[in-house]
Amino acid sequence: MRMKPLGRTKIEVSELCLGSMTWGTQNTAEEGHDQIDRALDAGINFIDTAEMYPVNPISEETVGRTERIIGLWFERASRRSDVVLATKHSGSGMGYVREGAPISATSIPETIEGSLRRLKTDYIDLYQFHWPNRGSYMFRQNWTYDPSGQNRAETLDNMEECLEALQKEVKRGTIRAFGLSNESAWGTTQWLAAAERKGGPRVASVQNEYSLLCRMYDTDMAEMSMNEDVGLLAFSPLATGLLTGKYQGKKIPEKSRMTLSPEMGGRRTDRAFKAVDAYLKIAKKHGLDPTQMALAWCCTRPFIGSVIFGATTMAQLDVALGTVDVTLSDEVLKEIDAAHRLHPMPY
Secondary structure, X not given: OOEEEOOOOOOEEEOEEEEXXXXXXXXXXXXXXXXXXXXXXXXXXXXXXXXXXXXXXXXXXXXXXXXXXXXXXXXXXXXXXXXXXXXXXXXXXXXXXXXXXXXXXXXXXXXXXXXXXXXXXXXXXXXEEOOOOXXXXXXXXXXXXXXHHOOHHXXXXXXXXXXXXXXXXXXXXXXXXXXEEOOOHHHHHHHHHHHHHHOOOOEEEEEEEOEOOEOHHHOHHHHHHHHHOOEEEEEOOOOOOHHHOOOHHHXXXXXXXXXXXXXXXXXXXXXXXXXXXXXXXXHHHOOOOHHHHHHHHHHHOOOEEEEEEOOOOHHHHHHHHHHHHOOXXXXXXXXXXHHHHHOOOOO
């Protein structure tokens, strides 16, 4: 498993990251623990979670359950030092957590304490802000995104206050690095500028959606990543399972995500299925597993810090782990680029 630097920190993470958002709804605690064991044996050292997890569905009753499942594994396995652990602070609009209150200097220490308690650890390697207070264009909101109501001064003041609070946690030893999620190029560079101007931890990574079907990161965000050493932690690299091909032909496998979220967060469109067909043909032509091709392609992108994938079965996990043995030829990469031009932004 190839290791990569996490921003400008001294932390090294595996190029594949084990996502955990189904542990506690679609997966039991025992299944989550088995996934961790298998992933670590395969060379993964990076696990991503969030205080609001699990999802599918999100509910007030299950908030924090995934962190507790990971905490039980730490308690059982005594392997905390083998894991780079990332979690997230929920914020504006996430109504099941603190009634959707924004991220602030006040919320940061109490939220970190809650995560530490559930995770049964005394430090978090990468602490991420799940959603910008001012809003985001992620999750299909790009179609109607309007930033004209943002208050620049308030945004910058909040950034400086939050960085001051985060720096106190760094000094206290509760967090090692700071990352963002669902952020824009402007937002990320403002966080970087605020850290340079006022101090506080420098942004190490941005966790945004990225896959063969969702390539918004390829322009401004990619430029930011390369120039500022802020790697992308790509979530939904399989487009919520669409790129595996299991939903083609109007199939809905039992216990699959589509049974729980029929519209797949706005990803279920006719154009998406046509795009998936194009990528499946490339995989078949070259004797590649479509799951592994999609993950391996993400790993080829120069701005990638790590690729976060999830699995609900051990068979799915084993397929994903096999990605490390896959190298995509120049011919495959050219055909993928051609398919992208024919099927841009399919949802």
